[in-house]
Amino acid sequence: MTLFVWQDSPTEATLAESGRAYRELADVAQRRVVICAGTGCVAGGALAVYAEFVRAIEAAGIDVVTELKAETPPTSNSVHVSHSGCQGFCQMGPLATVLPDGILYTRVKPGDVAEIVETTLRTGETVERLLYLDKQTESRCRGVAEIPFYQAQQRFVLKECGIIDPDSLPEYLANDGYQAACRAYTSMSPEEVCREIERSGLRGRGGGGFPTGKKWDLTRIQLDGQKYVICNGDEGDPGAFMDRSVMEGNPHSVIEGILIASRAVGASEAYVYVRAEYPLAVKRVRKAVADAEAGGLLGDNLFGTGLSLRVTVMEGAGAFVCGEETALIASIEGKRGMPAPKPPYPAQSGLWGQPTVINNVETLASVPRVLRMGVDSFRAMGSRTSPGTKTFALTGHVVNTGLIEVAFGATLRDIVYGVGGGVTNDDGSGPAELKAVQIGGPSGGCLTVDHLDLPLDYDSLRGIGAMVGSGGLVVMNQNTCMVSMARFFMQFTQNESCGKCVLCREGTKQMLVLLDDIIAGKATPATLDLLDKLARTVQKGSLCGLGKSAPNPVILIARLFREEFLAHVVDKRCPAGRCKALVAPHVIADKCRGCGLCIKACPVGAVTGERREVHAIDENLCTRCGACAKACRLGAIEGV
Amino acid sequence: MLPESPVSEPGLPGRQFQKVCEILALHQHQSSRLIPILQAVQEEYRYLPEEVMTYVATSLRIPPAEVYGVATFYAHFALAPKGKHVLRLCDGTACHVKQSIPILEALRAKLKVSELKPTTQDLMFTVETVSCLGACGLAPVLLVNDQVYGQITPQRACTLVDEIVAEEQVQ
Numbered sequence: 001m002t003l004f005v006w007q008d009s010p011t012e013a014t015l016a017e018s019g020r021a022y023r024e025l026a027d028v029a030q031r032r033v034v035i036c037a038g039t040g041c042v043a044g045g046a047l048a049v050y051a052e053f054v055r056a057i058e059a060a061g062i063d064v065v066t067e068l069k070a071e072t073p074p075t076s077n078s079v080h081v082s083h084s085g086c087q088g089f090c091q092m093g094p095l096a097t098v099l100p101d102g103i104l105y106t107r108v109k110p111g112d113v114a115e116i117v118e119t120t121l122r123t124g125e126t127v128e129r130l131l132y133l134d135k136q137t138e139s140r141c142r143g144v145a146e147i148p149f150y151q152a153q154q155r156f157v158l159k160e161c162g163i164i165d166p167d168s169l170p171e172y173l174a175n176d177g178y179q180a181a182c183r184a185y186t187s188m189s190p191e192e193v194c195r196e197i198e199r200s201g202l203r204g205r206g207g208g209g210f211p212t213g214k215k216w217d218l219t220r221i222q223l224d225g226q227k228y229v230i231c232n233g234d235e236g237d238p239g240a241f242m243d244r245s246v247m248e249g250n251p252h253s254v255i256e257g258i259l260i261a262s263r264a265v266g267a268s269e270a271y272v273y274v275r276a277e278y279p280l281a282v283k284r285v286r287k288a289v290a291d292a293e294a295g296g297l298l299g300d301n302l303f304g305t306g307l308s309l310r311v312t313v314m315e316g317a318g319a320f321v322c323g324e325e326t327a328l329i330a331s332i333e334g335k336r337g338m339p340a341p342k343p344p345y346p347a348q349s350g351l352w353g354q355p356t357v358i359n360n361v362e363t364l365a366s367v368p369r370v371l372r373m374g375v376d377s378f379r380a381m382g383s384r385t386s387p388g389t390k391t392f393a394l395t396g397h398v399v400n401t402g403l404i405e406v407a408f409g410a411t412l413r414d415i416v417y418g419v420g421g422g423v424t425n426d427d428g429s430g431p432a433e434l435k436a437v438q439i440g441g442p443s444g445g446c447l448t449v450d451h452l453d454l455p456l457d458y459d460s461l462r463g464i465g466a467m468v469g470s471g472g473l474v475v476m477n478q479n480t481c482m483v484s485m486a487r488f489f490m491q492f493t494q495n496e497s498c499g500k501c502v503l504c505r506e507g508t509k510q511m512l513v514l515l516d517d518i519i520a521g522k523a524t525p526a527t528l529d530l531l532d533k534l535a536r537t538v539q540k541g542s543l544c545g546l547g548k549s550a551p552n553p554v555i556l557i558a559r560l561f562r563e564e565f566l567a568h569v570v571d572k573r574c575p576a577g578r579c580k581a582l583v584a585p586h587v588i589a590d591k592c593r594g595c596g597l598c599i600k601a602c603p604v605g606a607v608t609g610e611r612r613e614v615h616a617i618d619e620n621l622c623t624r625c626g627a628c629a630k631a632c633r634l635g636a637i638e639g640v
Numbered sequence: 641m642l643p644e645s646p647v648s649e650p651g652l653p654g655r656q657f658q659k660v661c662e663i664l665a666l667h668q669h670q671s672s673r674l675i676p677i678l679q680a681v682q683e684e685y686r687y688l689p690e691e692v693m694t695y696v697a698t699s700l701r702i703p704p705a706e707v708y709g710v711a712t713f714y715a716h717f718a719l720a721p722k723g724k725h726v727l728r729l730c731d732g733t734a735c736h737v738k739q740s741i742p743i744l745e746a747l748r749a750k751l752k753v754s755e756l757k758p759t760t761q762d763l764m765f766t767v768e769t770v771s772c773l774g775a776c777g778l779a780p781v782l783l784v785n786d787q788v789y790g791q792i793t794p795q796r797a798c799t800l801v802d803e804i805v806a807e808e809q810v811q
Contacts, residue, residue, distance in 0.1 A: 040777050043788035090777025238732030241774035276679075276716050277773055279786070317675050318715030320771065334674035336713040395734035395776035402777045426739065438733060472776075474733045488736055492771060498713070 004170075004295055009304035012182045015173060022068065022174040029065060029074040031121060032099040033057075034163060035108075038086025038248055039241075039280055040402075041093035045109070046083070049094050052110040053081050056117045068170070079121055085249020085284075087162030088403040089149060092132060097163075102143040105130040135399075136421075149400040152418035154407045156381065156389040157365050161249030166284050169291040172252035178297055180371035181259040185303040190220050193264040197367065200375045201387040206232060206323075206360030207440065207469040208545075209386070209458035212367070215357060218347040219265040222355035227267040230351065230358040231258055232328060233274040233281065236320035237441030238492065240472030242391040243361035245403045247274065247281035250365065251288035255298070255311065257364030260371065262309050265357050270311045271332055276318055286313050320496035324544045325350075325358045327498065338498045339544035360470070362391060382408035386457035390468065396475035397424045397432065408457040412437060412447055415456075416475055423477050432477040436560075440469020442489040443549030445556040446482075465556055467549075481578035482561040483568050486554045487515040493550035504547030507538035511554060518565070520581045521572040528569060532558065583639035585617045585624060591636035601631035659684050660692055664699050671700040674710055678717060687718040715770075723759045723766035725804055727797075728783040732772030735780040743780060744769060746794035750801055764808070765801070 006014035026032070035041075035050045057064040063078040074080060087095050092106035098120050105116060105127065112130055119125045131140040132147050141147045155161075164171045172178070184193050198213025219227060231254060235243040247254060258270045272289075274282045289311045292298040300308040314332060321327045322337040329351050331337035350356025366388065370378045379387045386408040392415065395401045399421030406415060416423065416434065424430040436446045445466030447454075454460055461467050476485070494508040514531045517523040535551035542548050558565050567573045574582040585606075587598075594612040601607075606622040609615030617628070622640065629637040663680040667673035677696060682688055688711050697704040711717045729735075729744050747753075747767050751760050759766045775781045778790025782797055789800065 039773075039775050039788065040790070043775060043778060043781075043790050090775070093777075235774070236771065238736075238772035239734045239776050240772070241776055244774045275774075277770065314676070315679065316714075317679065317717060319713060331675065332672075334670075334672040334710070336709050338713075393734075393776055395779060396737045401734075401779070442733070472733065474737060474776075476737055480737060485737075488733070496771075 006296070008296070009301060010178070010182060010296060011186070011303065012179050015179050015182055016176070018170065019173040019176060021070070022170045025068050025070065025073055026080065026174065028076060029068075029078040029080045030076055031101070032080040032082065033121075034082055034084045034097040034099065036085075036087045036093060036095040036097075036162060037083035038090065038093075038162075038245060039278075040086065040090030041095055042280070044093045044107075046094035048110045049096065049108050049113060050081065050083055052113040053096070053117070056113045057081065057121065060117050060122070062117075062121065067168070082165040082168075084163055085161045085166045086245040086403055088158065088245075089147075089400070090402045091400065097143075101126075102145065104132065104141075104143045104147070106132050148421060149402070149404075149419055152406070152414060153404050154381065154389050155405050156369065157246060157253075157362055157391055158249070158403065158405045159369075160253070161246060164250065166249055166251055167287055169252060169288070169295055169297075172250070176372060177252055177368075178256055178259075180368040181256045181263070181297075182303050184260045184263045184371065185305050185307065188263075190264050190266055191217075193260060194220055196375060197264070197370065200370045200378050201385075202363065202366060202370055202378070203386060203458060204360055205362035205366065205390065205471070207467060209468065212359065212363055215347065215359070216261060216264040218345070219267075219355045219357040222348060224266065226269070226352075226354045227265050228351045228354060228356040229258055229261045229265065229267045229270040230328065230332070230356060231270065231272040231361060231364055232323065232325075232358050233272055233278075233285075233361045234316050234323045234328060235275055235278075235361070235470055236323045236496075237470050237472050239395055239438070239474045240393045240441060240470045242393055242403060242471050244275075244278045244281050246361050246365050246391070247278070248284050251281075251285045252292065253365040253368060254285065254361055255288055255292055257359070257367040258311060259298070259302070259309060260367050261357060261359060261364060263307075265355070267357070268308050268310070270309060271351075272311060272313045273316060273322070273328055273332060274313065275316045282313065282315055289313060319498070320492075321498045321544070321546050324546060327544065328358065329356065336498070338500050339546070341543055362471075383455060383457045385459050390456075390471055392471045392473045394420050394473050394475070396438075396473075397426070397477040397480075398422070398475040399424055399430060409455040411453050411455055413452040415473065416452075420475065423475060425477060426479055432479075434475065435478050435480055436476045436482065436485075436557075438474040438476065438485070438553075439472070440467045441472050442492045443467075443546065443552055444469040444472075445552055446485075446560060448560055465552070479576050479578070481574055481576040482557050482564050483515070483518055483574070484578055486557040487512065487519060489553040490515055490550070493546060497546065497550070501542045501544075501547055503538045503541030504543075504550065507534055507541070508547075508550055510534060511538065511551065515554070518568045519574075519579045521568070521579075523569045525569060528558070528565060580639075584619050585622045585637070585639040587615050587617060588636045588638060589614045591634045593634060593636075595633075597631045597633065598628035598637060601627040603627060657692075657695065660695060661699075664696065669699060671702050674700065674702075674707065675714070678707070678711060682717060687721045690719075721759070721763060723764050725764060725785055726766045726768065726783075727801075728768050728770045728773070729797075730771075730773045730775070730779070730781040730783070731769040732776060732779075734776035735772075738779040740769075740780040743782065743792060743794050743797050747797050747801070750798050765804075 065074045065080045096105045096108045144150045194217040202212045203209040319337045322331045324339045326340040327337040346356040382388045389407045391405045423432045423434045425432045497504045499505045592614045599607045606618045624640045626640045693707045694704045697707040782789045782792045
């Protein structure tokens with residue numbers, strides 16, 4: 001902690017001075033190796049790669065530094081080895097970046113480390129085989145700047161994520177950290193902070209898109225007394241991991257955002273509610289809070305103003321509905337996480353009945369940056385009504401999966417074909433045809449090829465009945481059955497319904513039964529009408545966002561993929577061939593020995609074939625009685 | 641009134657209640673800390689035994705029904721013992737479209753467990769699904785205890801089980 005130059009309370013000048021001191025120290029070392037330690041890369045063995053780097057560099061007789069300290073400064077021969085949060089390109093992990101050369105090595109195994117040390121760290125040459133191979137041009141990409149996945153992105157919230165060491169406070173300070181919070185406390189009034197954020201046009205990144213500054217102002221104007229700030233890190237949408245990556249990759253930016261929000265509304269206590277499935281994020285945020293407290297950036301007499309802020313990190317216990325504001329509040333209070341009617345809004349009566357502001361992780365991480373860069377520069381990014389950038393988790397049938405960030409107004413084509421590198425088949429080969437992109441989690445909606453050129457922002461998506469949501473983008477190829485997908489989302493929201501509202505609890509269950517009927521081939525056209533009617537009733541009769549939006553995917557998919565639904569209902573056929581009950585009756589050629597037992601068993605003479613030759617079933621004659629399948633000893637008959 | 645000194649029951653020796661007392665003391669017997677308390681208790685027992693829940697309720701001076709209500713609301717709390725090795729298959733959207741269900745079916749068939757009976761008879765394995773592990777870039781994902789395995793196939797999942805069984809036998 002000797003890098004901190006302040007005595008009692010940090011000021012903007014001393015914070016900047018600390019950052020400068022650290023940067024100077026860091027610049028002495030000849031090189032820096034950054035190993036991605038996001039969840040994805042850790043799963044691929046990144047920690048072993050890190051340990052091997054430390055060992056191999058030492059073994060090569062080069063001074064290795066894992067933590068920069070003023071007492072033991074690095075020399076011009078030293079190599080600084082550190083880990084970072086998610087660099088986004090999870091699929092190619094573990095990732096190792098060598099700076100200042102800017103070389104990105106992909107799929108690094110501990111066995112490759114010695115070669116990197118001997119080649120890159122000694123002579124500055126690159127290890128060609130570990131560079132990313134751009135399949136389109138068949139050329140190796142040396143670094144981030146040459147890789148199409150990164151080229152098409154605009155990294156703002158994720159700028160330092162994947163570079164800085166998330167466990168190091170000095171490193172965050174070296175990137176101008178906590179200066180915006182200091183300014184908010186020392187030279188801005190709460191009202192000015194609210195106005196500034198309102199002017200920036202920053203909107204809630206958790207899905208709703210409510211203007212953040214306005215939300216703060218509604219809490220600020222409440223009578224004095226205990227107020228709370230809650231950071232919502234309960235990212236429950238399946239297929240989304242943006243908040244996790246921000247908490248893991250740059251936890252101090254979230255804490256600085258909490259500080260600024262607390263200044264704006266006048267809160268002295270804050271909670272970070274993190275999903276229990278994210279143990280690494282919990283660990284990193286806890287460490288960041290402890291370090292900030294030790295450095296005098298949290299606690300009492302903040303920046304010498306006499307104000308205080310305590311931050312508590314709470315782990316969720318696995319309930320999707322807790323992403324909803326009022327349910328999240330109930331959960332922090334130790335109760336079942338059930339939503340409450342609004343009004344009163346949390347701004348008036350939230351945690352323990354006190355005024356409370358709840359912001360999403362990405363929103364809070366954006367706040368210090370907005371103040372740092374200035375409102376006008378921020379507004380220059382993105383679209384007119386949705387300034388700034390949005391992180392998305394790009395997954396599914398796409399060449400490049402991972403964490404991405406683009407400016408609002410980017411089109412789906414930019415994302416899927418630019419950043420994502422195109423659509424793949426189930427086995428990862430490509431190219432394949434795009435069928436749909438699921439956006440905004442199980443309560444969002446589907447986009448199709450017709451929407452490829454739609455600029456994505458809060459309002460354009462709302463216009464077509466979808467929403468940005470938290471930012472999960474799941475790409476689906478032509479082999480995906482959309483009816484099954486609608487059922488999948490319904491199953492999810494059904495499981496997660498808290499049970500308070502009858503229509504959400506029972507209605508979603510009945511919708512699931514109807515969808516099951518369609519998939520099992522038992523539906524009639526009346527089923528579709530009933531499904532639609534029920535969906536709209538559930539929307540109207542539910543209290544919170546979960547119930548209100550649970551029918552969205554079904555309504556949207558049924559509209560966009562009407563023909564596919566009708567194929568299931570009228571023709572009893574699954575065009576994608578996924579619904580087992582609707583697979584046309586057929587003989588599996590590999591298994592059939594041509595014994596003739598099925599021919600004898602069939603009561604309508606639908607099976608034909610020569611002895612010892614593969615048999616065939618006439619789809620039009622077959623009544624699906626199942627007699628042939630029962631008679632077959634080899635399990636060679638499907639779809640009856 | 642706070643409960644008497646730890647009670648000793650068959651199968652639940654007093655020593656274990658001692659641990660519950662420590663957890664309760666750490667959270668200053670505050671009922672608002674019920675969720676972190678139950679999380680800590682579960683860490684200790686691998687599930688929430690009914691006796692312990694009643695004990696917690698009495699200590700926090702809230703009705704046992706309230707503790708039970710919270711314990712059954714959140715997916716992370718288990719009311720029945722789980723296996724020594726917990727296999728959590730991610731069935732989030734990304735894993736689902738990348739065919740996570742055949743992996744689930746393969747694991748269930750191999751370990752002879754089902755949705756209703758997720759734990760093997762010998763209490764060695766539990767097979768569960770989770771809605772998303774947030775490792776979508778590696779879909780489909782399987783979590784074996786706390787270790788994440790990405791881009792998994794039904795064969796690979798079964799091999800992992802075999803490896804655990806082999807390790808257990810060595811021990």
